[in-house]
Amino acid sequence: MRVGFDNEKYLELQAARIKERIAQFGGKLYLEFGGKLLDDYHASRVLPGFAPDTKFRMLENLVDEVEVIFAINAGDIEKSKARGDLGITYDEDVLRLADIFRANGFAIAGVVLTQYASQPAADAFRARLEMLEIPCSIHYPIEGYPHDIDLIVSEEGYGRNEFVETTRPLVVVTAPGPGSGKLATCLSQLYHEHRRGTAAGYAKFETFPVWNLPLTHPVNIAYESATVDLDDANIIDSFHLEAHGETTVNYNRDVEAFPVVKALMEKILGKSPYQSPTDMGVNMVGFAISDDEVCREASRAEIVRRYFSAATAVKRTGAGQEQVSRLKVIMQKAGVDKDFLPTRRSALAREAATGYPAGALMLSDGTVVTGKTSERLGAASSLLMNALKAVTGVDPELEVISNSAIEPISRLKIAHLGSRNHRLHSDETLIALSITSSASTTAARVIDGLPLLRGCDAFFSVIISDTDEQIYRKLGINVCCEPKYERHSYYHG
The missing domain is CATH 3.10.630.10 (dip2346 domain like)
Known part of the structure; x- marks a missing residue:
């Protein structure tokens, strides 16, 4: 970076x-x-x-x-x-x-x-x-x-x-x-x-x-x-x-x-x-401060992230609208708006093109990688895998995680843990990747790319789960979400 x-x-x-x-x-x-x-x-x-x-x-x-x-x-x-x-x-x-x-x-x-x-x-x-x-x-x-x-x-x-x-x-x-x-x-x-x-x-x-x-x-x-x-x-x-x-x-x-x-x-x-x-x-x-312009640009991005964090909190809790309103004024003061983040534009475009929740992540060289909800992985997991492939030079079309690692986790979630979603969250995806890495040098290479994502920005077209957000933050990835849910329901647990 x-x-x-x-x-x-x-x-x-x-x-x-x-x-x-x-x-x-x-x-x-x-x-x-x-x-x-x-x-x-x-x-x-x-x-x-x-x-x-x-x-x-x-x-x-x-x-x-x-x-x-x-x-x-x-x-x-x-x-x-x-x-x-x-x-x-x-x-x-x-x-x-x-x-x-x-x-x-x-x-x-x-x-x-x-x-x-x-x-x-x-x-x-x-x-x-x-x-x-x-x-x-x-x-x-x-x-x-x-x-x-x-x-x-x-x-x-x-x-x-x-x-x-x-x-x-x-x-x-x-x-x-x-x-x-x-x-x-x-x-x-x-x-x-x-x-x-x-x-x-x-x-x-x-x-x-x-x-x-x-x-x-x-x-x-x-x-x-x-x-x-x-x-x-x-x-x-x-x-x-x-x-x-x-x-x-x-x-x-x-x-x-x-x-x-x-x-x-x-x-x-x-x-x-x-x-x-x-x-x-x-x-x-x-x-x-050694490069004033770098700090200015980073600060503008932070202001926009704060806006989306507050807007997402309002969607989740129904409280805090006054903070969102004040952040709009602060964005104006800084000369930015909610379209400032290139990852947002990419995530929304990917969702519009595929019809599925999507995410986008900007790598340290400015390349933007996207991912969408798939049959096996949620949007956060898909984006994480695509970003890891990109920073480690692995073919983006290659299936790195074996089905033998994914299927038992999906079955456990549905059959024993009461989940209705068989797709893997980010933490489950990393576990499956780790299991695969014991027999696959490619999977081992991909998992070693995790430190290269620290400091990157990610944006999702829907509000992701608390679990996914926590994993991204532990990896040092800055996360923003569009303040909307994937599905219309009263409870989003």
Whole structure:
């Protein structure tokens, strides 16, 4: 795939910038880590060359200086709030992240339950953490938060919160999702540190919006499309413009909240080290863009993908039409429409020509491969096989998977698993291909082509099954669907 981002340059610049900020505060920094730390697929899509685990790799360069605090809102535990991309609840994701950090040599300082009000599910999670020997601290709701500065920065405010003991110069405060209380955790820790006479500071790490790109740059517009459910927007940081005479971009919520954050820091530290939300940030991603046009094009494609994702969700659930409407406005701002993706045009044309649901996938060299529902394979399976044949140089007309591998799976589905569809889904197709590969060098060659599909775009003329979509995403293929079902029915399980 065309690369527009220098990952190695970014790793170097970002680590150096964080070290500078640690030194600025006398040797200790609480770093609020926004966005996805490990699975940042949005960044990898809009900045081709950015690896999904880049931020984690950057922290690995500082591993001996880092301790990690996980913040999780007790209310989110009570509501069983889940990550949409992974399908696991926030409390489970905290444990998943803790395992990953621990396995890579990071010190775990503990978990902070924010907004704790004796929620039963939060108490159960707290007991679970105790059993796992993970330190857990409680932070309470503060009346008048965030505007009653005198109460917040007092013994009855931050002073009531349990302090997390840390010993290393960089304390990364991360969370499973937004609204978890990362900022409040950082400032509460800062309050307790300064009561103990420890010099410490706070900074914020957010990849998007990219502060030193124009407001109308597609990379920044793509971020608006990614957060359309929050009904927020990127704006010019007016505080930075006034203080420094420099135009930068920030998120409207951060700009609106800055006077309060500044007042809190003044109350805690005596004076605020920052004059703007941009000042608080340490993000260097804008300096590692190596091909601006590649990133612009990738971001435009991402905006359109977000539109189809929202439109498909409306078709599935009946909710979210306002998000679709807002995404139409965002597409107009970026100068694209729903016909922007060449894969969509190809998939719809294949369906019109054959009368069957179809899909199209663009390979890294720009070639578009199509596939349709057949007697043995669904559209997603057919497209996957055709794409694999294309990248491995196998004759597209050759039947790679043996009938002896397909038929038992089809029979099992119908006779024992209660399915009415004998055609193979993508996961079943890959199993059949793997079985065939034990006796067929061609099948083995085809299955070895899977890594070559990572980063490719696929589009389907109908909504595909959750199973097919999950397999495509695991393979690193970006998936969009026309917001319609293959058949008219009330239930699509």
